[in-house]
Amino acid sequence: MVGMSKTLSEKVWDAHVVRSAEGEPDLLYIDLHLIHEVTSPQAFDGLRATGRGVRRPDLTLATEDHNVPTLDIDKPIADPISRAQVEALRTNCAEFGVPIRPLGDADQGIVHVVGPQLGLTQPGMTVVCGDSHTSTHGAFGALAFGIGTSEVEHVLATQTLPLKPFKTMAVNVEGHLPEGVTAKDLILAIIAQIGTGGGQGYVIEYRGPAIEALSMEQRMTICNMSIEAGARAGMIGPDETTFEYLRGKQRAPADFDAAVDYWRTLVTDADATFDKEVTIDAAGLSPYVTWGTNPGQGLPLRASVPAPEDFDDPAAQQAARKALDYMGLQAGTPLKEIPVDTVFLGSCTNGRIEDLRAAADILRGRKVADSVTMLVVPGSVKVRLQAQAEGLDTVFTRAGAQWRNAGCSMCLAMNPDKLRPQERSASTSNRNFEGRQGPGGRTHLVSPQVAAATAVAGHLAEPNDLPAPSELVEV
Amino acid sequence: MDKFTTHRGIAAPLRHSNVDTDQIIPAEYLKRITRTGYEDALFSAWRQDPDFVLNHPVYTNASILIAGPDFGTGSSREHAVWALSDYGFKVVVSSRFADIFRGNAGKGGLVTAEVEQSVVDRLWELLGQDPQTEVVVDLEAKQIRAGDIVADFVIDDYVRWRLLEGLDDIGITMQHADAITRFERDRPSILPTTA
Numbered sequence: 001m002v003g004m005s006k007t008l009s010e011k012v013w014d015a016h017v018v019r020s021a022e023g024e025p026d027l028l029y030i031d032l033h034l035i036h037e038v039t040s041p042q043a044f045d046g047l048r049a050t051g052r053g054v055r056r057p058d059l060t061l062a063t064e065d066h067n068v069p070t071l072d073i074d075k076p077i078a079d080p081i082s083r084a085q086v087e088a089l090r091t092n093c094a095e096f097g098v099p100i101r102p103l104g105d106a107d108q109g110i111v112h113v114v115g116p117q118l119g120l121t122q123p124g125m126t127v128v129c130g131d132s133h134t135s136t137h138g139a140f141g142a143l144a145f146g147i148g149t150s151e152v153e154h155v156l157a158t159q160t161l162p163l164k165p166f167k168t169m170a171v172n173v174e175g176h177l178p179e180g181v182t183a184k185d186l187i188l189a190i191i192a193q194i195g196t197g198g199g200q201g202y203v204i205e206y207r208g209p210a211i212e213a214l215s216m217e218q219r220m221t222i223c224n225m226s227i228e229a230g231a232r233a234g235m236i237g238p239d240e241t242t243f244e245y246l247r248g249k250q251r252a253p254a255d256f257d258a259a260v261d262y263w264r265t266l267v268t269d270a271d272a273t274f275d276k277e278v279t280i281d282a283a284g285l286s287p288y289v290t291w292g293t294n295p296g297q298g299l300p301l302r303a304s305v306p307a308p309e310d311f312d313d314p315a316a317q318q319a320a321r322k323a324l325d326y327m328g329l330q331a332g333t334p335l336k337e338i339p340v341d342t343v344f345l346g347s348c349t350n351g352r353i354e355d356l357r358a359a360a361d362i363l364r365g366r367k368v369a370d371s372v373t374m375l376v377v378p379g380s381v382k383v384r385l386q387a388q389a390e391g392l393d394t395v396f397t398r399a400g401a402q403w404r405n406a407g408c409s410m411c412l413a414m415n416p417d418k419l420r421p422q423e424r425s426a427s428t429s430n431r432n433f434e435g436r437q438g439p440g441g442r443t444h445l446v447s448p449q450v451a452a453a454t455a456v457a458g459h460l461a462e463p464n465d466l467p468a469p470s471e472l473v474e475v
Numbered sequence: 476m477d478k479f480t481t482h483r484g485i486a487a488p489l490r491h492s493n494v495d496t497d498q499i500i501p502a503e504y505l506k507r508i509t510r511t512g513y514e515d516a517l518f519s520a521w522r523q524d525p526d527f528v529l530n531h532p533v534y535t536n537a538s539i540l541i542a543g544p545d546f547g548t549g550s551s552r553e554h555a556v557w558a559l560s561d562y563g564f565k566v567v568v569s570s571r572f573a574d575i576f577r578g579n580a581g582k583g584g585l586v587t588a589e590v591e592q593s594v595v596d597r598l599w600e601l602l603g604q605d606p607q608t609e610v611v612v613d614l615e616a617k618q619i620r621a622g623d624i625v626a627d628f629v630i631d632d633y634v635r636w637r638l639l640e641g642l643d644d645i646g647i648t649m650q651h652a653d654a655i656t657r658f659e660r661d662r663p664s665i666l667p668t669t670a
Contacts, residue, residue, distance in 0.1 A: 018651070018654050018655055019651050019654045023632070024633060025633055027648060027651060027655075029659075029662075031666055032667070032669070038505050038552075039505075039551065039552065039553065042508070042509070042553075045510060052645070055655075057670070058668040058669055058670040059668060061669040066505075067505075082506050084506075084508060085506050085507075085508055099669045119667065120667050120669065122666070132550050132575060146551040146575055147575070147578075148553035148575060148578060148579035149554075149579075150553060150582035150583065151578070153645065154644055154645050154648065157645050157649070158648045158649065158655060159659075160648060160655055162648060164631070197493075197544065197545040197548070200545075200571065200572075200573065201574060227549075227575075228549075230573060230574070253665040253667070255665060258665065259665045262663070262665070294493050294495065315543065319492050319493060322491075412502045413502060414502045433495045433497040433549060434497070436502075439501070
């Protein structure tokens, strides 16, 4: 019967409807509201102007990430405007009683790294944040999506949001990823297939054997970039991998087994239908890279820069022409011949410990090319400390990379870490928009493995392209 | 919020697809903690090009933006809506809007009028012939009128009602405070807190 079978996202949605009425949006309860310095100050001002308080500070957590420096974090922030914004967050949190993990705190870091590592992100929850990459948390089977500042104010005041239900899309990933092909390559391939607008209005559920085989951190990389396909959210059904990741985390449920019993019900019913289904074959994939100025303009690294005429749609042709011009690329150039100046390893997409390990494995015994500056920016203080405990920081610094403190950093260049005009980067972040990493900067999105290989080669490269590492250099 | 009924104004053609919010307002402008004063930030990189559409004197007072598909993709920054509004835009017309941008626009009183790309093409052509053509955006009738073009546009009915009435979303939700309290009483105790 229609209405009996539900997808995962529909189950989570239905469990959070406070009120529904014909012709009106549903009023949806929010289990976790994450905030940061950039999209919250005007929301707190709105509360003050209307005499409203924060309804549930105990379901709200603030961290400082977007504009914080990654050097000299023990000193006052040099940029006065950034400093004022961070100070405004601290003042607002103090005034409204919201818990905060400020710069210098052991739990500070990128908001989408901090939530999961504390165990705050759990299956079946609704999670919002004034940041589009909130979709990251969907890796746990949570319904998690980015919101604007007016909605931040709305959630602060009411712990709810008025919303129309999202449409549902299944992305079925058949087969298994070949050796050396990562979650980042997979999501770039998915976005290239469905386009930057293909997911608009949808929550995507990633399914299939290739998804089930991924670690939690890899699943976060996938869900993180759902927004780059235009989707409101991305989700993956919780399973043993999810439960094992959460077990023992600081905020994991005290009665863990009871929680797991509930979490096991959070699967898409066998006979549920999606509004749209897309299938992709994992086995046919190889490392991916973007050549243009939106995340849908990606190709296998072994391909060449496309020509505008390669596209059928006139709008895509024009977009390609504009992108090639901005990127300073010639059609037909093998992608692996493109030299880069900067390599950025970090962000909420690829700034977790597994990402750092993967890059360190390639850099061990090798050197970053003289022509390349490489920044390694862990996603959180905890990731940084873990990496140091494993000696990864030494691998990076011996290779000639810079070992920084946690934050969003060069992903969006709000802090001092930016590209100069025409400078070219290979970046493990999520957006290759014009000027994203600094005015005039040119970004190629890649996996941590490709980033590390590129840093060594001095041009876009995959690990297999590198000569064997020197055996003399060992930690 | 001011009520929005019908708007008449000059329309600027922005012949780009995938206008992401990093282009509408680069991140360097997001460090401010104010709610207004973002007009200088709007398309700040593109405005350095003297040929950029908004640099043509004929569009100085433009209040309607006619853009290509997938407008407002990327970052959730509501500053993109504030920058458009502060600059003087009341309406953006496109064949497809990114979800978060469209939601933010509705909150900020900026109308997103979704039409077929063929309508965008005809409007671009009309404005190419006469940039001073008055464009009428009638929210009541969900209709755009310019020259001999009459086209219906799509906007969420609830958002349209709120804009027509000039209502504040939080105030509406506050009327249901009892329902929220009841819901909270029944929330499972295993759910985490941040305290």
